[in-house]
Amino acid sequence: MCTSETFQALDTFEARSDDIVLASYPKCGSNWLLHIVSELIFAVSKIKYNYPEFPVLECGDPEKYQRMKQFSSPRILATHLHYDKLPGSIFENNAKILVLFRNPKDTAVSFFHFHNDVPDIPSYGSWDEFFRQFMKGQVSWGSYFDFAINWNKHIDDANVKFILYEDLKENLTSGVKQIAEFLGFSLTEEQIETISTRSTFQAMRAKSQETHGAVGRFLFRKGEVGDWKNLFRETQSQAMDEKFQECLAGTSLGAKLKYVSYCQA
C-alpha cells in the first residue's frame, strides 16, 4: 500500500494552508474523525467530501499527488505517519493538524481483529502472536509507542490539536464543537448536535456498507472503550503498562491519554 516510489513522490506534495491533516496511529478512529470533519465542511460550505482518492496520504500510486492538485479546498489528508515523515509543505503552509489518539490496549485489540477479520489482508495465528509483534513494533506502520513519542514533541505546537478517542466517546457533542472551533468553522448548536447524532458508532456502522463497501462492517466493528479486557492476559496487560511507563509516563501525551482510567481500571 505504501511503496518507496510513493514515499519519494510524497516529498514533493504541495500542501495548502487550508488542508486539514488528520494524524493517527492505525485503529485509533481515523475514519470517525474523517467523517466528523467532512460533515463540518459540508455544514459550512455545502461541499460534499466524496473521497476521490484513498484518504490515507501515504497510500496509493505516486501520481496521486498530481491528481490531488485538482481537488477543491479544503482537502482532508489522513495519515498514519510520524510528524517527521510528513511533507515539509504542511508545516511551511501552516496547515492545521488534528492528532487522534486512543489507548494502546484497545488500539492493539482493534488492530488484531482487523487483520484477522478482513479477508484480503494477512492474518495472525493467534492474539498472543499479534501482541508480541505489536509490542515489538513489527506491525503495519510500526510501533504505537514510537508514533506517540514522536507526536508528543508537537503537542503544544501552533496549528496542532490532540484529540482522544475516549473523550469523543464520553462527550461527542463537546468533541465536535472543539474540532469545529480549532478549524475556525462557525456552526450553530443545532448543526453541532446534528453532526454528533450522525457520527455515533451506531449511525456510522448502519451506513458502513454504503460509505466503505465490504470492509465497512470490519472497520466499524465494536466502537467501545475497554474491549481489551476480553483479550489481554494479565501478563500482557502488565507488559503494556511497563511499556507505557517507559515511553510516556511524565509526558504531556501520557497525561492526556488517562492511562490509569482506560487501561488499568
Ligand SMILES: Nc1ncnc2c1ncn2[C@@H]1O[C@H](COP(=O)(O)OS(=O)(=O)O)[C@@H](OP(=O)(O)O)[C@H]1O
Ligand atoms: N463513530 C464511531 N464511534 C466509536 N468508534 C468508532 C467510530 N467509528 C469508527 N470507530 C472505531 O475506530 C476503529 C477503527 O479505527 P480507524 O478508523 O482508525 O481504522 S483504520 O486504521 O483506518 O483501519 C474501530 O474500533 P474497534 O471497533 O474497536 O475495532 C471502529 O469501530
